[in-house]
Amino acid sequence: MDVLSAMGVFVRVVDLKSFSLAAAEMGISSSSVSKQVSQLEQHVGAKLLQRTTRRLFVTDVGAAYYEKCQTILEEVEDAENLVSQLQGKPRGILRITCNMTFGQMQLSKAIPEFMDKHPDVQVDITLDDRAPDLIRDGFDMAIRIADPQLPDSSMIAREISKIPMYICATPTYLETHGYPECAEQLKEHNCLVFVYAANANQWTLERNGKRCTVPVSGDLKANNSLVVRESVLHHRGIANLAGFVISRFVKSGDLVQVFPDHQPELLSIFAVYPDRKYTSPKVSAFIDFFREWLEINHKEDLWAEVVH
CATH class of the missing domain: 3.40.190.290 (D-Maltodextrin-Binding Protein; domain 2)
Known part of the structure; x- marks a missing residue:
């Protein structure tokens, strides 16, 4: 058993409160998710989850183990980000959530150009006007439109335009x-x-x-x-x-x-992402690209008359 992989599966099951949703998100079968969680329980010698026909419950041991797994997985991601930074090349899956209309009318036009510039990056976009929990929902970053001052949070928010x-x-x-x-x-x-x-x-x-x-x-x-x-x-x-x-x-x-x-x-356009020790190159590359894209593509319209 790959313990680290099983930890990742366990964390997504807890986050989504569902074996089937975790399986669909990760592109594996529900039976594989169930098997990995069972193997992880055997490995640690404790019951982590309790399931009924209607609900999934996290045991007290499971809740404590979940917190440790999150920390371990974040450290692994930081280590991978550090290597990527040293190599200087964005790669991997970039998961973005964005406001619905802004995503349809602006972000959708920018994404093909970004992917042309960074062929080693795959993009996964969710459009939703409700603010997500980036860590729980597995997003690398969010593009949000808000007042010039965002509420204090554990996230980093970089203003990229107005x-x-x-x-x-x-x-x-x-x-x-x-x-x-x-x-x-x-x-x-x-x-x-x-x-x-x-x-x-x-x-x-x-x-x-x-x-x-x-x-x-x-x-x-x-x-x-x-x-x-x-x-x-x-x-x-x-x-x-x-x-x-x-x-x-x-x-x-x-x-x-x-x-x-x-x-x-x-109002301000913010790029919001988790406060980590090392920012992923794919996140940094997209923020820099999108800021420049907005400036170039709105030089001569109603937006530009006020913002620039």
Whole structure:
């Protein structure tokens, strides 16, 4: 039995609370997962997991052993990262999680170029607007959009760019319902909300150094900004959306900025990854690449007007 490999299987079973999910993630059979955990229990001479027909429980011994296995596996990964750093060549599987719309509209375009530059790296991407547990869920890094200051955590967060948020509507909506002359008048309008945005229910405007934050509400809330954008394009209300989401519609005249003389709120794009002794070359390479890619590909659009 490969004890280190069995430890890795055991840790994923505990993380996912499922033999079958761990098997699917690791690309092996459920019987192989069960066999490796059983062999590990025989090796240590203790029951690590208890299974019923409905649930999986970690024994007290199993919980303590799990913590030690995590530490050992992280040390092994650090050692491999150190060797990779000394060799200086990114390689292996890079597991990334990213916000849904940003991943669809931006990250998806950057990935093929990154893989062309680094043929020894395979990429595994999960798009999800909910913030994952990177270590539990087995991700190397996350690309997240948030306020300029992320909460303190055990993760390292590197800001790689900024995203301006624009309050926008169609000319038809504004002609019908009136143009708000100040931020406070947004309370009188149907404000369509992207619920996962850091500024979902409170929109901020700045002019001449003065900031104003206004609570907003409306008849649509969605967990995807493209759903919100479609309702705005159908003259349903006003929304506060990222520059990359609306740029081409502003250029075509389908959407207009509601407060063009105000400084839009800026959110930050962070690369987030576990705080390890040695950062994997594949992670460092992707962060450097993606920062440069964003700068090059947004030189002349609505995003660039504010950020650069």
